[in-house]
Every structure is written in structure tokens, then in C-alpha cells.
Amino acid sequence: MLEKTRRRMNHSEIPGRSIADPIVVSYLAHHEKLDAIDFRTNVDIGFFGGFDSGFGLQVESLPAYAAEFADVRSRHLPDDEERIVSRLSFTGLDAIRVVQRSYKGALPFGLTFGDSADVVAEKLGAGAFREDKSSTLPDHSAERFVHSHAVGNLVVIAKYDTNLRLMAVYLMQADRTMVKAKRRKATLPEQRIVPGNIDKVEGLRDQIPTPRWRESMAEGDELFNEFDIAMAETSLNAFIDTVKVATSQQDAQAIQAAVKDIVLAINEINARSGIIETLERDELGVLIDAVVRASGFSLPDDEDITAEWREW
Known part of the structure; x- marks a missing residue:
């Protein structure tokens, strides 16, 4: 009994x-x-x-x-x-x-x-x-x-x-996001980061979406403000800089940590002003994913590496 x-x-x-x-x-x-x-x-x-x-x-x-x-x-x-x-x-x-x-x-x-x-x-x-x-x-x-x-x-x-x-x-x-994140963390030592891909990572800096945000603000879009755009821009540039260093050092763990840091930074910005809507979320997701993959970091096609921490 x-x-x-x-x-x-x-x-x-x-x-x-x-x-x-x-x-x-x-x-x-x-x-x-x-x-x-x-x-x-x-x-x-x-x-x-x-x-x-x-x-x-x-x-x-x-x-x-x-x-x-x-x-x-x-x-x-x-x-x-x-x-x-x-x-x-x-x-x-x-x-x-x-x-x-x-x-x-x-x-x-x-x-x-x-x-x-x-x-x-x-x-x-x-x-x-x-x-x-x-x-x-x-x-x-x-x-x-x-x-x-x-x-x-x-x-x-x-x-x-x-x-x-x-x-x-x-x-x-x-949930599925957590299971994928757990699997990804377990395979970090197996990632084959390519030091010669630094230029590929740097080439994605032109895809930072903040210039478009400023254009929309100038056209009267009240979603945006200069302070939060500047904060996002600084954080995105720092993200690319960090991934470049991690790529040169073949450090997959540092690349994942950089993703966490940029997502948390955008979380904070968005919590303050609600600056991230559907288009902005897509722009940021595409950029972050492209930067990670440019380093040589391998991700399944259906995996969103930001999902573990993202609140936008």
C-alpha cells in the first residue's frame, strides 16, 4: 500500500x-x-x-x-x-x-x-x-x-x-525550445568554428537594421526613439565584435554566450519602450542567426538560437 x-x-x-x-x-x-x-x-x-x-x-x-x-x-x-x-x-x-x-x-x-x-x-x-x-x-x-x-x-x-x-x-x-537548447549545449565541443570566417562575420555588420529604424522614425513612426535605437545599435555592434573574436579563437561557447548577451540586451530595450514588433523581430532574428552561422557554428534549419532567452 x-x-x-x-x-x-x-x-x-x-x-x-x-x-x-x-x-x-x-x-x-x-x-x-x-x-x-x-x-x-x-x-x-x-x-x-x-x-x-x-x-x-x-x-x-x-x-x-x-x-x-x-x-x-x-x-x-x-x-x-x-x-x-x-x-x-x-x-x-x-x-x-x-x-x-x-x-x-x-x-x-x-x-x-x-x-x-x-x-x-x-x-x-x-x-x-x-x-x-x-x-x-x-x-x-x-x-x-x-x-x-x-x-x-x-x-x-x-x-x-x-x-x-x-x-x-x-x-x-x-518544451521543444529547451530540449533543443540542451542538445545544442551538449554538442558545443563538437562545433567546428572556422577562424578564416572573420571577414564573413564582419560583412554582416551592414545588415544591422537600425538605419531602417531611424528612417522610419524620421517618417513619423512613433514606435521608435533615438535613445533606444542607439542602445540597440551599440549592442549589435558589440555582438558582432564578440563573435569575431570568438571565431578567431574557435570558441563556440563564447559565440553562444554572445547570443545570450545580445538577446538579453534587446529584451531590456524592448521592455522599456516596446520598440520590437514583428518586422523588427524578424530583422534581428535573421541577423543574429546569420552572424552565428557565418562563424562556422552549425544549427539545424528549424532551430532559433535566440528562443531560449528571447522575450520579444
Whole structure:
């Protein structure tokens, strides 16, 4: 009996499985006993668990899940009926809703509501690869902090209160972007960077899109401003300079680091002014991809090397 209970409570086994998988069926039955209020009220929209119960299990259709995630772990229904578990949520008491009930079971990875961010990272064995702040609602909610951690093939999202004390945990499989990024990092030592390609990298400086942005600004496009254009231009030139040096040194890791730096720089600019829309995103993506490939860095045709960090 004890072994069955442990299996039922192994949250890490659930994401990516069919809703009809016996492991998921047992898991749901156990959680319904923990808090049956409204547990199946919203099944028609793919959500098991009461919105205020502290527990939630979300499912998606097979095509929707497969489009975002690389691994469907089990199949038990015909294609048009199949639903795959995409996300688990575990929440504690939340001041936003006074009726919120706290999750009654054990949290994933031995986490406990109230854990500090440092304790969470220690228990997960992985620091956050992304740290964000949630929006606030005056007179309704305090500022929240959200940290994302990669643990094996899973993503653990920890939500904190203003004192960085754990108040919610979300669990899902790594998406296709993360799987590709993990694979790319593992193969960095195998990249064959060509020192003689420095001139190819330099030749792409003419493709920096900021001159067009200035022309659009001069024509009255209020999307742009000189300060942010200049910041982007400086960052893009520094990116090309860094990739040139890394190419001469055959340093694939430094090239990937340069991509991260330029993407984060553009993230910051865009967060301030919203300067990056569809055309600008395409221009920047094409340029960054071309600079990386010009060094000799090999990328699959369907891989966006910026996606891991990009927020625009």
C-alpha cells in the first residue's frame, strides 16, 4: 500500500502522459480525495481540481501538446480523443483570493510552502535559469516573483511572495525550445568554428537594421526613439565584435554566450519602450542567426538560437 501511495504522489511522472493512463487515473483519484470540491467542474476546458483548492492538473489535445513539447510519454486514447497532461499546479494560501485553500499533499522535490528561494534552488539542485516579476494590482496583490528551474527534462516554476518565500509551484515538461537548447549545449565541443570566417562575420555588420529604424522614425513612426535605437545599435555592434573574436579563437561557447548577451540586451530595450514588433523581430532574428552561422557554428534549419532567452 505504501509503495502504491508513493507512486501516486510522484508528481514528476505525470506531465506528458495521457489522461487515460492508469498512473494518471490513480493520481487524479488520490487528489480528488484530498479536496473534492469542484474537482471535475471544469473538465470540459481541460482542468482538473478546484480553482481555489490548491491543486490543478491541465490537459491539452494531442496536436496542441505535441506542437509545444517534444515528448509524449504515453498514449491511451484515439488521436481525436487524446488529452495529454501539460501542467500541474500546487498553490498555498494567496492573499489575492481570501477563499484560496492550500494544497494538502506533499509538494514536488520535497519543497515546502514558505521555503526561501535559496532553499528551493538547493532542493531542486538547480539555480533559476530565468527570474521574472509578476504584475501587481494596486490594493489587491503585492509584487510576486517567479523563478524557473530546469530539473532533468522538467521545468519547475516557483512563485514567491514579496519576501521571496515560496507560495506556489508549477510543474511541466521542458518544451521543444529547451530540449533543443540542451542538445545544442551538449554538442558545443563538437562545433567546428572556422577562424578564416572573420571577414564573413564582419560583412554582416551592414545588415544591422537600425538605419531602417531611424528612417522610419524620421517618417513619423512613433514606435521608435533615438535613445533606444542607439542602445540597440551599440549592442549589435558589440555582438558582432564578440563573435569575431570568438571565431578567431574557435570558441563556440563564447559565440553562444554572445547570443545570450545580445538577446538579453534587446529584451531590456524592448521592455522599456516596446520598440520590437514583428518586422523588427524578424530583422534581428535573421541577423543574429546569420552572424552565428557565418562563424562556422552549425544549427539545424528549424532551430532559433535566440528562443531560449528571447522575450520579444
